Amino acid sequence: MRSWDNDGFATTGTSARAVIERAQTSWLLVPGVVLVASVFLAPFLLLFAMSFWSQPEGTLLVDPSPTLGNYQRIFSDGFYLRGLMRTLWLSVATVLISLILGFPVAYWIVRRARRLRRLVTALMLLPIVCGALLPTLGLVNLLSPLGIINGSLRSLGVIDRAIPLLGTQFGILIGLVQAFLPLMVLPLVAVLDQVPRSLEDAAMSLGARPAQVWRRVVVPLAARGALAGSVLVFCAALTSFVTPQILGQGKIATFAAMTWQQASLVLDWPFAASLAMVMLMLIGALGVSVAVLRRSLGQRL
Amino acid sequence: MSRFALPAFTALVVLFTIAPLLVLMFSSFDDGRFFRFPPRDFSLRWYHAAFASVEYRSSLLNSAVVGLIATGISVTFGSAAALGLLRGAARSRATLEMILVAPLTLPLVIWAIALLQIYAWLGIGGTLWGLVLAHATFTLPFSVRVMLATFASIDPGLELAARSLGARPWRAFARITLPLALPGLATSAALSFFISFNDVIVSTFIAGSSWITFPVRLYSQLRGQGIDPTTMAIGTMIIVSILIVVGLTELFNRRTLRA
Numbered sequence: 190m191r192s193w194d195n196d197g198f199a200t201t202g203t204s205a206r207a208v209i210e211r212a213q214t215s216w217l218l219v220p221g222v223v224l225v226a227s228v229f230l231a232p233f234l235l236l237f238a239m240s241f242w243s244q245p246e247g248t249l250l251v252d253p254s255p256t257l258g259n260y261q262r263i264f265s266d267g268f269y270l271r272g273l274m275r276t277l278w279l280s281v282a283t284v285l286i287s288l289i290l291g292f293p294v295a296y297w298i299v300r301r302a303r304r305l306r307r308l309v310t311a312l313m314l315l316p317i318v319c320g321a322l323l324p325t326l327g328l329v330n331l332l333s334p335l336g337i338i339n340g341s342l343r344s345l346g347v348i349d350r351a352i353p354l355l356g357t358q359f360g361i362l363i364g365l366v367q368a369f370l371p372l373m374v375l376p377l378v379a380v381l382d383q384v385p386r387s388l389e390d391a392a393m394s395l396g397a398r399p400a401q402v403w404r405r406v407v408v409p410l411a412a413r414g415a416l417a418g419s420v421l422v423f424c425a426a427l428t429s430f431v432t433p434q435i436l437g438q439g440k441i442a443t444f445a446a447m448t449w450q451q452a453s454l455v456l457d458w459p460f461a462a463s464l465a466m467v468m469l470m471l472i473g474a475l476g477v478s479v480a481v482l483r484r485s486l487g488q489r490l
Numbered sequence: 491m492s493r494f495a496l497p498a499f500t501a502l503v504v505l506f507t508i509a510p511l512l513v514l515m516f517s518s519f520d521d522g523r524f525f526r527f528p529p530r531d532f533s534l535r536w537y538h539a540a541f542a543s544v545e546y547r548s549s550l551l552n553s554a555v556v557g558l559i560a561t562g563i564s565v566t567f568g569s570a571a572a573l574g575l576l577r578g579a580a581r582s583r584a585t586l587e588m589i590l591v592a593p594l595t596l597p598l599v600i601w602a603i604a605l606l607q608i609y610a611w612l613g614i615g616g617t618l619w620g621l622v623l624a625h626a627t628f629t630l631p632f633s634v635r636v637m638l639a640t641f642a643s644i645d646p647g648l649e650l651a652a653r654s655l656g657a658r659p660w661r662a663f664a665r666i667t668l669p670l671a672l673p674g675l676a677t678s679a680a681l682s683f684f685i686s687f688n689d690v691i692v693s694t695f696i697a698g699s700s701w702i703t704f705p706v707r708l709y710s711q712l713r714g715q716g717i718d719p720t721t722m723a724i725g726t727m728i729i730v731s732i733l734i735v736v737g738l739t740e741l742f743n744r745r746t747l748r749a
Contacts, residue, residue, distance in 0.1 A: 211577065211579035218575065220570060225592055228605075228623055229596075290506075301496065318688070323511065330525045370506075428600065430599060431690055431694075448599065
């Protein structure tokens, strides 16, 4: 499909009228930008302030005099630190597995899919459109002691006692990879789409074997997409709480689930805000390191 | 590596991605109170229960109302913003686009915790409008993205031609660009609606007790009592409606492109 350079919208006239019209068209941005800036971005500032407030135990009244108490509690209480470590390892594992599973899929979509491309892309988008709960509901029936995996293995005579999948970190990992794999595949597809096939053909014609073409041509060129996808998957896994809570059967507390608990059950909003700020700072640190990494990648390519 | 290794691997991964939805659809036909594999009996028992249940109907209706209003706002604001970005004179285009798609890049859970406090101050926690405002905001990036791609694929020369023949600017837009943008509008509406309809992450924080949406209800039920098979029948019907709408949008897309 052809893409029109809309810079050219008023190219037929650089007249005063065209200039005025372009300025007027800019006003169309106002409702959307105001909505996101006020409803989405402004609350993050409040979150920062709120994380320094406190809530005396046993009350629901907030004391807005600034204190570092919430942060001290997070970093001195083993419960939260262990939760953070567990969540970090689950998120890193999710990223690595998604990368291994997602890369060949993205490559296939870009190079081989042809007519199936739209169908496969739509199927990969389906879990996003279905939200966090419907897939989780299916996963419970897949992983439960009487579920599809254990049931099939039992009727095949492979096992006689159910393998515990629900309520384990492995079960949660399956759920996280399933939910966030599309976030890895889509950026990879976008980047690989821009790599001309002729580069691979050229490498082949110069005598490279298929494995070498992969390692020396395709993988380095797709690194940007892999990086973008990894950040998306990591952030999503780090902050996910619905999937871990249901698949972990409430036995394995992830950091975001602890945050949800403080906000929705304990109703200690300032403390929930500081837990959320810790996640936000981790994401910020990741963002900065990725920007640095990108720059060095950019110099090499 | 054989020729079939890559397609086979891809098929397995795609299957893995949609497996939970397939399992959900399959298990909704199991007759038992607790799903077990292999099932003993198949029946439409839980579908009858779904249609008879008043308690689920009200939460489904809540989800639909929130979804419809939020979609209206998301598509209108999103299309306007996309046009403004493409055809306007704003200099900081990249920054403005980054602001518009921010809800896609920053985690919604973190935002929802701040929103909880703000809604409490404003007194709109647990109200329809509180939910609509939040849902319109986090679905907006999808509309912006889809409409940017849609408007970018429409030749602005067509509209200019209509105007050079004497059509007023608004009329030229309504008669030329708008009809060509219809498939994009349909896609952004479908995306916004279903993402809003199925949202649990933001809604579980701000839904309160009077405007409980279906996912919020399902989530608290799953944590407390486990799975009610009726919800699997409802879930299956939601997935089937998504597939139907996606299919129709795709057909519509093809017809418009050919015309």
